[in-house]
Amino acid sequence: MEQLDNKMSSSLGSYKLQRYPVRKKETLRAWDSADEYLLQYLDENKLLQAEVSLLIINDSFGGLSLPLSKFQPVVITDSYLSTQAIRLNAQSNGIDEDLITVIDSLVTPESTLNVRSRIGNHVVLIKVPKSLAMLEDQLHRIRPLLDESTVIVAAAMTKHIHMSTLELFEKIIGPTKSSRAQKKSRLIFSQFDADLSVADNPYPKSYALPYKLDDIDIEVKNHAAVFSQEKLDLGxxxxxxxLPVSDQYxxxxxxxxxxxxxxxxxxIKNPLAKIIFTDESYMAVESSISNFLSVFDDTREAEFLQTxxxxxxxxxxxxxxxxxxxxxxxxxxNDNVAWQMFFEAREALESKGELWVVGNRHLAYHAKLKHLFGSCEVMASNKKFTILKAVK
Ligand SMILES: C[S@@+](CC[C@H](N)C(=O)[O-])C[C@H]1O[C@@H](n2cnc3c(N)ncnc32)[C@H](O)[C@@H]1O
Known part of the structure; x- marks a missing residue:
C-alpha cells in the first residue's frame, strides 16, 4: 500500500498532520483542499495582522489552527477526536499548545465574554460541517459575537456546499456568496447584517420515544450534532x-x-444496572445527560464520558x-470506528460479558464480530437491520 504523505504545505508553513486516533495503515489525510484554499485566501488578502483575533469553527485535526497558531485562535469543536488531534499535532510540530484555545460547541456567547471581547471586529473561519443542523446551530450561536467589521469566511469541499448551505448563511448572518472552485473546494463569504430579522435557534429539538413510562411519554432532547435529532433512527x-434484560447485568x-x-x-428495563454513556461528540454526551436526568433525576447511578x-x-x-x-x-x-468499538468492547467486557450490535444488514458486522470474539449470534432481524450478540 502506498505510504500516506502527511505533510501539509501552505503559504503559512509546512506541518506534519495526523488524524486522531493514529492508525498504522491510515489511508486518509488529516486536512483537505478546503483548508489549503482558505489559508491561501487569508494570506493573499493579508487578512491576518499581528493583533487579529481569530475564531475557527470545526477545525478537524489542526489543518487550520496549526498554521494560524501565532494568531492565538479560539477553536470551537464538538469533537473529542478533533480536540485531541489539535493538541497532539501541535505538540509534534513543536507548537506551544497554549497558543490554541479549544472550546466546546455548547459554550454560549453569554458565558464566554472573554472570548467575545477577543473576537471584536475580527476574523471568523468556518469549516462547513456535513450536518446542516449543526451549521444552523453554530451560525445562531456565533451571530451575537459578530459585527459589520467581522470578516466571515467558510470553506468546504464543493460536494458539501449546497444551495441550502448558502441559504442558511443568508438567513442567519447576511448577504453571502461563494468563490470559484479550486481543487474541488470552495470558499463562502458572508457579510454580517445587523438589521436582519433572524428566527430563534431551533436547537436543541425534542421528540417522544415510542414508549411510555408510567403512562407518560419519554421525551428526548437532541442538540444539533446528535445523530438522528429529528426522530428516532429505525435501527x-x-x-x-x-434490548436484552437480565439481573446479571x-x-x-x-x-x-x-x-x-x-x-x-x-x-428502564434493567433496574439494577449502572449505565455508562460514551460518545466523542460533546453535544451527544450533553443530550444523554439531560435525557437520563429527566427520567431518573439523581436516583440512578450513571457515568457520562466524552471520549x-x-x-x-x-x-x-x-x-x-x-x-x-x-x-x-x-x-x-469507513469501518475503522466500528472495528475499534468492537475491539475495545472486548477489552472492557468481563468474562462472559456480551456485546450487542445493531446494523444495516449490508454492513456485515457479523464477520468482524466472529473474527474478534470467535462466534456471534443473530438475536433479531427484519428487512433492514440485524441485531448481533457476541460473548467474551
Ligand atoms: C449511529 S450513531 C448511534 C447513536 C445512538 N446510539 C443511537 O442508536 O441513536 C453513532 C454514534 O457514535 C458516535 N461516535 C463516532 N465515533 C466515535 C468514537 N470514536 N468514540 C465514541 N463515539 C463515537 C457518534 O457521535 C454517534 O453518536
Whole structure:
C-alpha cells in the first residue's frame, strides 16, 4: 500500500498532520483542499495582522489552527477526536499548545465574554460541517459575537456546499456568496447584517420515544450534532424493541450513545444496572445527560464520558455493551470506528460479558464480530437491520 504523505504545505508553513486516533495503515489525510484554499485566501488578502483575533469553527485535526497558531485562535469543536488531534499535532510540530484555545460547541456567547471581547471586529473561519443542523446551530450561536467589521469566511469541499448551505448563511448572518472552485473546494463569504430579522435557534429539538413510562411519554432532547435529532433512527428503534434484560447485568455501556436513547431504555428495563454513556461528540454526551436526568433525576447511578470509544472505561469491568456503530467520521466513510468499538468492547467486557450490535444488514458486522470474539449470534432481524450478540 502506498505510504500516506502527511505533510501539509501552505503559504503559512509546512506541518506534519495526523488524524486522531493514529492508525498504522491510515489511508486518509488529516486536512483537505478546503483548508489549503482558505489559508491561501487569508494570506493573499493579508487578512491576518499581528493583533487579529481569530475564531475557527470545526477545525478537524489542526489543518487550520496549526498554521494560524501565532494568531492565538479560539477553536470551537464538538469533537473529542478533533480536540485531541489539535493538541497532539501541535505538540509534534513543536507548537506551544497554549497558543490554541479549544472550546466546546455548547459554550454560549453569554458565558464566554472573554472570548467575545477577543473576537471584536475580527476574523471568523468556518469549516462547513456535513450536518446542516449543526451549521444552523453554530451560525445562531456565533451571530451575537459578530459585527459589520467581522470578516466571515467558510470553506468546504464543493460536494458539501449546497444551495441550502448558502441559504442558511443568508438567513442567519447576511448577504453571502461563494468563490470559484479550486481543487474541488470552495470558499463562502458572508457579510454580517445587523438589521436582519433572524428566527430563534431551533436547537436543541425534542421528540417522544415510542414508549411510555408510567403512562407518560419519554421525551428526548437532541442538540444539533446528535445523530438522528429529528426522530428516532429505525435501527435504534429496532434495537430498543429487542434490548436484552437480565439481573446479571451490573454495568451496561451505551457505546456511541448519541442522545442516549439505548442506554436510557436499557436502564428502564434493567433496574439494577449502572449505565455508562460514551460518545466523542460533546453535544451527544450533553443530550444523554439531560435525557437520563429527566427520567431518573439523581436516583440512578450513571457515568457520562466524552471520549474515544471506550477510553476511560476499566478493562474486564462491563457486563453488557450496546452499540449502533457510526459508519462515517469527519466526512469520511469507513469501518475503522466500528472495528475499534468492537475491539475495545472486548477489552472492557468481563468474562462472559456480551456485546450487542445493531446494523444495516449490508454492513456485515457479523464477520468482524466472529473474527474478534470467535462466534456471534443473530438475536433479531427484519428487512433492514440485524441485531448481533457476541460473548467474551
Ligand atoms: C449511529 S450513531 C448511534 C447513536 C445512538 N446510539 C443511537 O442508536 O441513536 C453513532 C454514534 O457514535 C458516535 N461516535 C463516532 N465515533 C466515535 C468514537 N470514536 N468514540 C465514541 N463515539 C463515537 C457518534 O457521535 C454517534 O453518536
Amino acid at each position: 435504534s428503534r429496532f434495537f430498543i424493541e429487542n 451490573k454495568t451496561i455501556v451505551d457505546l456511541g450513545c448519541g442522545n442516549g436513547a439505548l442506554g436510557l431504555m436499557a436502564a 474515544d470509544c471506550l477510553q476511560g472505561v476499566e478493562e474486564n469491568s462491563v457486563s453488557l455493551v450496546l452499540c449502533n456503530p457510526p459508519f462515517h467520521q469527519n466526512n469520511a466513510i
